[in-house]
Amino acid sequence: MPETFPPSPEFAAQAVAGAALYDEAATDREAFWARQARELLSWDQDFHQTLDWSDAPFAEWFVGGRLNVSYNCVDRHVLAGRGDKVAIHFVGEPGDRRDITYAELQREVSKAANALTSLGIRKGDRVAIYLPMIPEAVITMLACARLGAPHSVVFGGFSADALRSRIEDAQASLVVTADGGYRRSTASLLKPAVDAAVSGDSPVSKVLVVRRTKSDVAWDDSRDVWWHDVVDGASDQHTPEAHDSEHPLFILYTSGTTGKPKGIFHTTGGYLTQTAYTHKAVFDLHADTDVYWCTADVGWITGHSYIVYGPLANGATQVIYEGTPDSPHRGRWWDIIAEYGVTIFYTAPTAIRTCMKWGDDIPAAADLSSLRVLGSVGEPINPEAWRWYHRVVGGGRCPIVDTWWQTETGAIMISPLPGVTATKPGSAQVPLPGINVAVVDDEAKPLGNGESGLLVVTEPWPSMLRGIWGDPERYRETYWSRFEGLYFAGDGAKKDEDGDLWLLGRVDDVMNVSGHRLSTAEIESALVSHPSVAEAAVVGATDETTGQAVCAFVILRGTATETADSVTELRNHVAKEIGPIAKPRQIMIVAELPKTRSGKIMRRLLRDIAENREVGDTSTLADTNVMNLIRTGLTTSS
Numbered sequence: 001m002p003e004t005f006p007p008s009p010e011f012a013a014q015a016v017a018g019a020a021l022y023d024e025a026a027t028d029r030e031a032f033w034a035r036q037a038r039e040l041l042s043w044d045q046d047f048h049q050t051l052d053w054s055d056a057p058f059a060e061w062f063v064g065g066r067l068n069v070s071y072n073c074v075d076r077h078v079l080a081g082r083g084d085k086v087a088i089h090f091v092g093e094p095g096d097r098r099d100i101t102y103a104e105l106q107r108e109v110s111k112a113a114n115a116l117t118s119l120g121i122r123k124g125d126r127v128a129i130y131l132p133m134i135p136e137a138v139i140t141m142l143a144c145a146r147l148g149a150p151h152s153v154v155f156g157g158f159s160a161d162a163l164r165s166r167i168e169d170a171q172a173s174l175v176v177t178a179d180g181g182y183r184r185s186t187a188s189l190l191k192p193a194v195d196a197a198v199s200g201d202s203p204v205s206k207v208l209v210v211r212r213t214k215s216d217v218a219w220d221d222s223r224d225v226w227w228h229d230v231v232d233g234a235s236d237q238h239t240p241e242a243h244d245s246e247h248p249l250f251i252l253y254t255s256g257t258t259g260k261p262k263g264i265f266h267t268t269g270g271y272l273t274q275t276a277y278t279h280k281a282v283f284d285l286h287a288d289t290d291v292y293w294c295t296a297d298v299g300w301i302t303g304h305s306y307i308v309y310g311p312l313a314n315g316a317t318q319v320i321y322e323g324t325p326d327s328p329h330r331g332r333w334w335d336i337i338a339e340y341g342v343t344i345f346y347t348a349p350t351a352i353r354t355c356m357k358w359g360d361d362i363p364a365a366a367d368l369s370s371l372r373v374l375g376s377v378g379e380p381i382n383p384e385a386w387r388w389y390h391r392v393v394g395g396g397r398c399p400i401v402d403t404w405w406q407t408e409t410g411a412i413m414i415s416p417l418p419g420v421t422a423t424k425p426g427s428a429q430v431p432l433p434g435i436n437v438a439v440v441d442d443e444a445k446p447l448g449n450g451e452s453g454l455l456v457v458t459e460p461w462p463s464m465l466r467g468i469w470g471d472p473e474r475y476r477e478t479y480w481s482r483f484e485g486l487y488f489a490g491d492g493a494k495k496d497e498d499g500d501l502w503l504l505g506r507v508d509d510v511m512n513v514s515g516h517r518l519s520t521a522e523i524e525s526a527l528v529s530h531p532s533v534a535e536a537a538v539v540g541a542t543d544e545t546t547g548q549a550v551c552a553f554v555i556l557r558g559t560a561t562e563t564a565d566s567v568t569e570l571r572n573h574v575a576k577e578i579g580p581i582a583k584p585r586q587i588m589i590v591a592e593l594p595k596t597r598s599g600k601i602m603r604r605l606l607r608d609i610a611e612n613r614e615v616g617d618t619s620t621l622a623d624t625n626v627m628n629l630i631r632t633g634l635t636t637s638s
């Protein structure tokens with residue numbers, strides 16, 4: 001029986017969420033969501049139907065409703081007299097600081113919206129954003145939302161090639177970038193990657209550049225414009241227009257089981273309803289007093305939903321930090337918490353495990369007594385890391401919310417509710433009120449307590465993806481074809497004896513490295529695009545710190561010979577094709593790959609090798625001797 005941590009009576013007494021939410025949602029799910037939409041958001045025009053599922057799996061939520069996301073995240077807080085409240089405490093890695101109130105944010109977003117308009121952006125146009133974690137990233141996203149121009153944020157760690165393919169897929173006509181950003185005390189350049197990504201034939205006609213690091217960058221007068229030239233001088237007045245509840249808000253690319261990243265797209269009313277609701281209920285947000293901090297990057301869905309849209313829709317005060325936790329020293333995060341009196345802290349298990357490795361004395365040196373709620377996201381949190389987070393960071397008093405969700409789900413789906421749920425280390429536990437999930441077997445039969453199977457969502461939810469940009473068939477095929485009428489999440493899950501859910505990781509060829517989703521197929525195709533590689537197979541091997549690590553098995557072409565240099569070159573090649581986050585931890589040069597008679601690579605066996613295990617059942621291999629060959633080859637070459 002795992003130990004549980006019931007909420008303290010004091011916490012429960014002040015909690016935003018109560019057990020009644022579960023009953024309300026179970027009685028009438030749609031009425032529950034309609035109430036959230038109307039209470040949490042301001043609509044220019046009310047909706048007349050909560051959900052239209054008649055064209056499933058294509059959902060429409062809050063049909064007929066009209067609203068502006070940027071108005072909801074900014075202007076209405078100012079109009080309500082909270083213009084002087086800080087929206088963002090920005091902390092740059094070199095130590096620069098900037099506090100932005102809601103009134104200032106309104107002016108900045110208005111200026112950016114006017115500047116984007118002057119650069120030719122109209123409702124429906126796509127804008128690519130390739131920025132470091134600086135306020136301009138948030139301002140640009142909100143300016144796009146204001147105009148109804150869907151943004152496509154590309155994480156700054158992605159390569160020029162990855163940026164180019166995302167720009168082309170979305171047919172973005174403008175890129176917003178910076179000269180560079182700060183990583184570990186050095187300026188790391190971004191603009192050169194944009195220059196390469198938009199060179200030659202490109203849908204991009206303008207590149208808007210924020211000056212952050214003052215680095216020397218190449219300049220094309222016909223295409224490049226400085227942010228300070230066009231935004232700073234623009235009018236700070238801008239009247240937001242209401243958009244349809246189903247108007248596309250953004251596209252965000254994520255790795256799937258094939259080589260080509262999928263452009264997941266989200267729309268307006270449903271997305272904002274569920275991000276606002278979950279941000280409030282799951283983090284127990286008291287907007288007047290809390291200081292919230294989510295350490296994600298806006299390049300990922302966590303940054304979209306829990307740095308930009310959820311917190312700002314709720315009028316929260318938050319910290320945004322540009323850099324890494326160990327710059328200039330390993331106590332940087334804890335110092336920031338102490339300095340701003342952060343009360344709600346949301347991070348990833350991989351970061352928690354890293355801090356745990358650095359030692360208890362580092363967080364112990366800072367005053368963390370302001371903290372009251374801790375969150376975890378991105379991968380399963382192992383009970384040991386959970387306990388450390390609870391004890392060392394949370395001083396034993398803070399509820400931990402282990403939040404399961406995906407780029408596709410848009411917002412949190414499974415999580416304890418602080419003040420309500422007795423938490424259990426390692427388990428995400430229960431679907432939120434309004435969310436219905438099941439664990440099923442291969443035939444879609446729902447499983448009971450004590451059983452493991454596949455996680456599905458059984459009813460549509462407001463912030464669900466509306467599709468894959470430009471490819472409705474792939475949307476249907478990827479998420480809705482495995483089981484009739486059920487959303488297949490791609491994750492395995494177990495229901496324990498209490499019916500609580502434990503997430504077991506991906507069941508497809510998607511890896512999770514430090515909470516980042518990477519596709520085995522995408523890295524394989526990057527490897528085989530190198531002239532010396534004949535064939536490649538990639539697996540995610542268990543890693544103590546990063547959750548999984550990328551391990552590649554490569555067959556070189558006849559003429560190529562293995563050297564330490566070739567392994568380094570291949571790792572760099574992957575970084576160039578996709579980005580440094582996709583660099584394999586290990587590349588093993590082999591003579592053969594294990595394949596079934598139908599030619600499918602048996603990754604399971606390669607994983608056994610990568611994780612230093614006894615190799616499992618090889619009876620379905622076309623050539624059962626292959627595994628011996630691989631093993632022997634590896635021992636002699638290392």
Ligand code: WTA
Pocket residue numbers: 254300301302376377378379380381402403404405406407408428489490491503504505506512515516517
């Ligand atoms: C994994 C991140 C266990 C899961 C928000 C999912 C988790 C994938 C958890 C989505 C969690 C996310 N426990 N696993 N609390 N949160 N995952 O799209 O495998 O980057 O399918 O969204 O991360 O990753 P994505």
